[in-house]
Amino acid sequence: MSALLESPFLGIAMTVAAYWIGVKLQKKTGLVICNYMVISVTLLVTVLTVFHIPYEAYFQGGSVINMFLGPATACMAVSIYSKIELLKKNWLPILVGCTVGVLTSIGSILVMCHLFGLDREMTASLLPKSVTTPIATVVSQDHGGIVAITVAAVMVTGILGNLIAPYLVKLFRVKDPLAVGLGIGASSHAVGTARAMEMGETEGAMSGLAIGLCGIITAVCALFFDVFL
């Protein structure tokens, strides 16, 4: 029986089913809080817990899916390349904005982790949480963080950013679509970008561009994480 539970095909089929339900539910309700990731993860955790299937058994199939994460990150090059003209035209503000955004994010998280007295493992898990999941997770893992915690923090940040983006725009009284788009992308990656796209074409494109660029800059900054951890 346990051999059947550990078959990678079960894990893959379960994940596809949970993901499908999550996407359907989000489309139907149209609520950001009914995020398909939150729904599919909650469903799988519930099923595994109820049927006493250990995570390790499920991950036999999970690891196959996991293998595609790296190549998926590579494909983000396509989305940057499709906006290359926009990038060339405004390269200085875009680069400065993204760099300042990444440094602020990492700096503020580091200070707060110290204030809350979090250990090294938690700090490493939270440090890269403002950028896109594929990059945040490798940075976290490379520095001894817990990948699952990083994903949770990335999701919470993204959903929050999506929800409060319009209020942030009002709070900081900047309407320039270039600045607004980069700000949303830098602070809340792809989930926030969905909201930026609703605000306008430039906002959406800039936010999308910021996802990849902030990810790259974070990976570069991560080379120095060991000094602080």
Next chain:
Amino acid sequence: MKILLQIGIVFGVYWASQCIEAILPIPFPASVISLLLLLALLVLGVVKVDHIREKADFLLGNLGFFFVPVSVGIMNYFDLIRQNATAFITICVVSLVLTYGATVAAVRLTCRLVEKKGGSR
């Protein structure tokens, strides 16, 4: 065959990046190297977007799916999150607002400086 070829190109680029990661003296993640490498290949025109479009759309369009298995790992860490819940939420909210504000301010400032320089010319 078309899709198969696209998978080959993307996986090939990723493997090359793993090789680069192994050679590099600094710990730089292979996934980010592959992103930069593919971007360079696209800019140089070695790879055309059409060569990898369907594969890229498939991977990016379902990006969330590939994270589900790692995310389910959270079930082993519920206690850790519960212990640090206040810190966890505070850090997420505060860093979000600060990052947005700093980015917007930096972009505005740079744009103004660029305009000024352009105007004085």
